[in-house]
Amino acid sequence: MIPDLGKYAEAVLGAYGLSLLLLAALLILTLRRGKKARAALRRIEEETARHGKG
Amino acid sequence: MALSLSDLAVARGGVPVLSGVSFTLDAGQALVIRGPNGSGKTTLLRTIAGLQPALSGSIEGADDTVAYAGHADGLKAMLSVAENLTFWAAVYGRRNIDAALAAYALAPLKDRLTGTLSAGQKRRAGLARLMVTGRPIWVLDEPTVSLDTHAVGLFADAVRAHLRAGGMALLATHIDLGLDADVLDVTPLLAQANTLHGASDEAFL
């Protein structure tokens, strides 16, 4: 499956691996922070709505 | 010449604190601003002095007419009292500091380094700075902090003289200064965030 990379296998695989790792980390952190922020917003919006009625 | 605010709203740290502030101050008048801790007196005075933008409403007559004295004195610890005052006088294009020294009984401390003064002495020097600016509107935030009763008297005299000469004064304070002045209580003016326009977070509501 993996093509023959010859003597540079380490370099090429390393470059792909590291880059994809960094991209994944960026994605995960972005999504986690976004989820947290949106959840907090939802909580406070509900609370505001309750106060509006009461 | 008058200072007039109409329907001013101010914010601190992006949070609205006061709204609907309106008053007019004419030559020779003083206004004392009262309100509990955290009600926004400092914020209001800084806005009037032009140090921060208003949320909404307008301020008229404050351009280049205001001398502001906040919690910090604006004096250099490593300069003598006279050097500090002379410097500020020069910034405002003036020269004479004797009247200011006399008004606050600073003559004996004139050549002391400001950093070696006691808290009340330093405050006196900070108040004397107002007199060398030659500006008509004094905006003072808790001016009498650390002052003893004698010095409070000196300060009240200085304000009265300033008013007699056609000046104006705006003071935030928690204690009674014995001045003949109107009082603006900011407690009823506290901002209702949901009715405010122009707040920096308003766009997100």
Added chain:
Amino acid sequence: MALSLSDLAVARGGVPVLSGVSFTLDAGQALVIRGPNGSGKTTLLRTIAGLQPALSGSIEGADDTVAYAGHADGLKAMLSVAENLTFWAAVYGRRNIDAALAAYALAPLKDRLTGTLSAGQKRRAGLARLMVTGRPIWVLDEPTVSLDTHAVGLFADAVRAHLRAGGMALLATHIDLGLDADVLDVTPLLAQANTLHGASDEAFL
């Protein structure tokens, strides 16, 4: 347990400012120190707190019993009020900060960064720090600066409760707190420099 000073003389910046200070403070007592600006109140309190050496005379009962609150509050702007108080409690080997928060009505401000409080709110947090030390002798330099009347009341209540519990308090202030306390006027004690012994320049006289 008592704090007693006998014939104490203190100096500031190498210059003697007060001499012949003597008093005894017993459990449950408070003493208000009065005197005009620059008379040496701050110097006296710092000496009692052990922050600077006395020129002559002696202080007894002040070792590890004094909680000092000076002009600065000892609070970190970048920590919340609760974090600041918890830290100081831990330094004094204690844990609970609820009583202190309650005494100064700080509960709603508990999680605010201290740097974003108004002058009076910050002062309240600084005074609350005294309560988490568990120390019997409070040494306070102008504690009510920036406080509104309500907060001054809270402070007076806290001092009264502290005294009732057998504590002591030493306060330098220019305004009347409505405490049931003796007053020490330092004006008559002002130093006669030529009668002083132990001043750092004495060797050259």
Added chain:
Amino acid sequence: MSLWEYANPVKFLALSARVQPFAWAAAAIGIFVGLAWGFFATPDDFRQGSTVKIIYIHVPAAWIAINAWIMMLVASLVWLVRRHHVSALAAKAAAPVGLVMTVIGLLTGAIWGQPMWGTWWAWDPRLTSFLILFLFYLGYIALWEAVEDPDTAADLTSVLCLVGSVFALLSRYAVLFWSQGLHQGASLSLDKEENISNVFWLPLVVSIGGFTLLFLALVLYRTGTEIALRRTRALGVRLDRHT
């Protein structure tokens, strides 16, 4: 309807919600196809061997790193001139993405340099200006973090972005003046022979497209996060007042 309407957070969020699914999907496809094509289906270069495959990450990352800064510059100008909150927040949201892309560009370049030039790093003009860009990103993000008030932070970072861009440009010329390059320029790229050129070029273009779409999706999502945080703050204040 003018473009500025989208400076309103609500309008922006609505638009962003419509665009995002496509952006994410297209980004995933573009990156997958570009990288897979490049990795599995392109021949080795006659000089560089299999290392040439690194180009499908290296160049898109470097391209995004540079263009993210340009986008931040535009957004900063919009904020300073028209004070639209969304544009300030978009600049804030883009910076960490740009930083990560810069790091990827640096890392892949370093890994590539080891076999090609026999060194991880050399003070070549292009590499050097890229490193300086990295520093600008760091400073920009640190300033956002350090300033308490959100509007002040937006103002200050915008000014920094403006002044920084001028100096980044100056540095580029300074660096060119200072050192001779090892790095391939656009003219002297590996495609000496026409027919190989296309073989490398097409997957590279797909990959660049994929990275660009990923950047777009990330920035839209992160701007949404920033808006949510600001809105939480604003509502919190309102609740405080009521109670």
Added chain:
Amino acid sequence: MIALLVRDLRLAFRAGGGFGLGLAFFLILVVLVPFSIGPQSALLASIAPGILWLGALLACLLSLDRLLALDFEDGTLDVLATAPLPLEAALAVKGLAHWITTGLPLVLAAPVLGVLLNLPAQGFGWLVVSLVLGTPALSMIGTFGAALTVGIKRGGLLMSLLVLPLYVPTLIFGAEAARRGAVGMAVETPLLLLAGISLGAIALLPFAAAAALRMTIR
């Protein structure tokens, strides 16, 4: 404006003021270099112009730290911002005062320290010229950095982070001119570019700095 200049200079010369400390840092840094990279004189000579420029830059940077911070803490900036003097002018004057108290002494000390690092004889003149042309830019860029970070606790190091990349072009042209001078090559181009940066910085940065300062003190 003259009052402000005089005040800043006087403060710098007072005990505990900043005068001479930037210089002292420069001196100590240059002295530490042989300890860290070893005493071989040929090696030292070849890096001398660069190290001297780097040292001057760091000395400038460190002394900038409190250029505005002290004025912020004691309320001076609040008053200056409401005073009749335009803030742009005030900041330009502060930058000038900084240059007089820091940049100028560095320029004068550099030849002496060049001796310590075995700088070739022909390099001294160009070193001084390049510093004279370059240090004003360092002072003005630093003033801008200080204005950006003034209200921030521990802003000093954040300022370094923001300012150092801005210093890069100045450093490159300055050190390049000094290095070329030391080996007898033509120095016109880098010197002209250096002068250009300085002029640009003096003309434009006070405005950016004043804008930033108005934002930070609000």
Added chain:
Amino acid sequence: MIALLVRDLRLAFRAGGGFGLGLAFFLILVVLVPFSIGPQSALLASIAPGILWLGALLACLLSLDRLLALDFEDGTLDVLATAPLPLEAALAVKGLAHWITTGLPLVLAAPVLGVLLNLPAQGFGWLVVSLVLGTPALSMIGTFGAALTVGIKRGGLLMSLLVLPLYVPTLIFGAEAARRGAVGMAVETPLLLLAGISLGAIALLPFAAAAALRMTIR
């Protein structure tokens, strides 16, 4: 004591705190070196260990600046001096917090920056070892210097002046070990001496620092 450590670390990690800024300075300094002395890689490799040590030392030094100054300004030191905690312990803890937030990141970053300066491959290990052994001494000596200068306006630069000579022995042995390591020579002697300095500094300097602090705050 743990409360103090936790507080200092938390402050450092807060927005605007000091964490990472020492590191950033180190990074930027190392980046500026080639700009000032030129891009030739052989020259850079020969000075790399020395420059890395010098950079680590300066980063430490700069971040020390406000180690005590901030606590002094807001009155924390007054309270700490009257608290039951011995001042010696408090200062040792502050030194430790400084090392964790500054020294440790420097140690971890040094190899990466070694790449930028073309440090020979065999030198990386010894560079890290020498920094691990040496940076604690830098933090403790710096704490002492900070205690000596804390009440003084613009104390930061004065502190540099006082501390830098004290740093000389640490620098000499540290840089020597790193340099020998880079060219494959024996490194035991300088490393042992370096460890000795660190141990001595940790054992004795908190007492000197506490004594100095009691004098400065009076």
